[in-house]
Amino acid sequence: MVLSRRVTVLDALVRDIEAEVAAQTDAGGVVLTTSFSKEDQVLTWAVAESGAEVDVVSLDTGFLFPATVETWKQSEAHFGLKVRSLKPDEEAVTGLGELERIYEGVDARKQCCSVRKIQPLRKALSGKGAWLTGLRRAQSPNRASMEKREHDANWDIVKVHPLLEWDDATLDAVVSATGVPVNPLYKMGYPSIGCAPCTRPVLPHENARAGRWWWEQSSKECGLHRG
Numbered sequence: 001m002v003l004s005r006r007v008t009v010l011d012a013l014v015r016d017i018e019a020e021v022a023a024q025t026d027a028g029g030v031v032l033t034t035s036f037s038k039e040d041q042v043l044t045w046a047v048a049e050s051g052a053e054v055d056v057v058s059l060d061t062g063f064l065f066p067a068t069v070e071t072w073k074q075s076e077a078h079f080g081l082k083v084r085s086l087k088p089d090e091e092a093v094t095g096l097g098e099l100e101r102i103y104e105g106v107d108a109r110k111q112c113c114s115v116r117k118i119q120p121l122r123k124a125l126s127g128k129g130a131w132l133t134g135l136r137r138a139q140s141p142n143r144a145s146m147e148k149r150e151h152d153a154n155w156d157i158v159k160v161h162p163l164l165e166w167d168d169a170t171l172d173a174v175v176s177a178t179g180v181p182v183n184p185l186y187k188m189g190y191p192s193i194g195c196a197p198c199t200r201p202v203l204p205h206e207n208a209r210a211g212r213w214w215w216e217q218s219s220k221e222c223g224l225h226r227g
């Protein structure tokens with residue numbers, strides 16, 4: 001990407017964040033959920049650059065890869081901000097039983113995602129006006145019909161996807177230009193990184209989400225976003 005276009009893309013992104021935060025000042029504020037993906041790192045960069053007040057949160061499911069935990073630490077130091085950790089309810093986790101149940105059926109797997117991801121996130125989004133995400137159309141066919149700014153009836157919140165139209169080349173150029181910390185698992189064939197027991201590397205011909213819950217024929221979503 002040439003320098004002038006790169007500057008335009010980055011300026012537009014920071015302005016998008018500032019405008020969203022200004023629009024939500026009296027409506028509960030803005031949350032950014034990060035899994036420390038390249039997309040989320042770019043959004044966190046834009047939040048830090050703008051100085052706008054955004055609640056940056058991450059789901060600490062108890063099953064993050066060590067490399068992701070390390071990227072989390074590096075990111076807080078790099079961006080100079082705290083990423084609020086959302087942990088599951090301990091009693092509910094005990095009620096899930098053995099982790100291996102997730103491989104026995106989609107219902108058991110979704111129950112684990114519900115306890116470790118959905119319920120903690122629901123608390124974090126409660127009362128907030130807008131939710132920033134790093135979703136892109138190019139990631140999966142399930143994301144092809146999304147709008148950049150849309151009301152999510154399931155969560156009753158406005159979801160904003162500033163990077164929705166970005167292709168892989170744009171993302172990589174911006175990651176390089178901004179120098180954000182990158183999870184080393186990308187270089188090991190993981191284009192989409194979730195919990196360790198549920199994520200494998202993908203083959204060259206597979207889409208980015210193919211390594212998530214690879215044993216299922218599901219929509220490859222955990223309930224945070226529509227499949």
Ligand code: SF4
Binds near residue numbers: 110
């Ligand atoms: S991704 Fe896997 S380990 Fe993580 S919450 Fe969902 S089922 Fe549980």
